[in-house]
Amino acid sequence: MTSAPHVEPPQRLVRFLGADSPWLARLPGLVRASLARWELTAERVVSPGGRGSLVVLVRRADGSPAALKLRAAGAADEAAALSRWEGHGAVRLLDAAPEDGALLLERLHADVSLRSLPDAKATLEAVSALHRLWVPPASPGAPEDGGHPFTTVEEHTGRAVEGIRAHVPEEARPLAEEALALRSGLLADAPEHVLLHGDFRQGAVLSADPGRAHWLVVGPDPLVGERAYDLARLVRDRLHDLAAGSGAPAIARRRVAKLANSLEVDRDRLRGWSLYRAVESGARHLAAGERADGEALLEFAGWL
Known part of the structure; x- marks a missing residue:
């Protein structure tokens, strides 16, 4: 292994965490420790990267490519989800x-996501x-109750309730109250509890090498809940492009119908979670x- 290079965190990461983040101060040491632990040689930092993690393209001791990911939070949950999916x-x-x-991951093509394709x-x-990710959260043979480490959609969304009430402006207050009412109703009669990606969008699907599926998912913030919750983030993908065109509200509603039909998800539940997640x-x-x-996200929620 060569000596660890100087690691310059991408600006997106610095902006999101803040330049005075204690984790950013520790990051060079974490990179050095990880390179030594797994006998890795660093090649380059992936930029612009994520808002809560750093990815370094590396080579293993046998010369094979890999990716070293360091997360400010949530590494144990991501590791558990990736282990459950087993590739x-x-x-x-x-x-x-x-x-x-x-996390030491197989290397995908970090610069080629689904966002490189036409939207359709x-x-x-x-x-x-x-749809390949929606499996029971516990591994086969694990106890049915308490057999997984993942946070539920109910727990996760519950942490955001006060923030919605505190930060949505007065003119959008009815929309916020509708979102919170939808959340309560959807949780009251959830039809299933499967493992979810938690932050699924086109940019979270990367191209892979031959011999693997052409497109593979990365970067989960895993939760357990219903499929409509996971699909809801995809409804508003490429929001700025959508808003710049004509007929955006009608297009957004058609997206809900099309995605619900394609995965046999209840349309009303998908609309509800899409509205809530946008708010x-x-x-x-x-x-x-x-x-x-x-404001763009609140406007999108209003279209639904």
């Missing part, structure tokens, strides 16, 4: 040190990739001072 539809986990936020083709491929994300962006993105 079926998702990137393969090669090794993990969750205590350091470190990308959506078709995304649907194909996503939740809008409130989060507004809280972070990202006014344009927050």
Whole structure:
């Protein structure tokens, strides 16, 4: 293994975590420790990268390619989900040190996601990739109750309720209350509890080498809940392109119908989760001072 290079975190990561983030201060040491642990040689940092993680393209001791991912939070959950999927539809986990936020992954083509395809083709491929992930959260043979480590959709969304009430502006208050009412109703009669990606979108599906499925999913923030929740994020993919065109509200509603039909998901449940998730994300962006993105998300929710 060669000496660890200087690691310059991508600006997206710095903006999201803040330049004074304790984790960013520890990051060079975490990279060095991970390279030494798995006898890796670093090649380059993937940029622009994610908002809560750093990915370094590396070579293993035998010369084979891999990707070292360091997460500010959530590494144990991602490792558990990738282990459960065992490479079926998702990137393969090669090794993990969750205590350091470190994951060693098979290398995919980090610069080639579904967003490189026309929207209609990308959506078709995304649907194909996503449905392979919806498996029971516990491994075969595990106890039915308490046999998995994942957070539920109910727990996850419950943490956002106060933020929605605090940060959605007064003029959008009826929309926020509708979103919260939809959440309560959807959770009250959830039809299933399967393992979800949690943050699925076109950019989370990368091209793979021959011998594997052409497109594989990366970057889960796994949850357990119903499929409509996972599919809801895909409904608003390429939102800025959608908003720039004509007839955006009608197109958004057609997306709901088309995606629901393609995966046999209840249309009303998908509409409800799509509206709720847009409001939740809008409130989060507004809280972070990202006014344009927050308002765009609330506008999208209003179309539904």
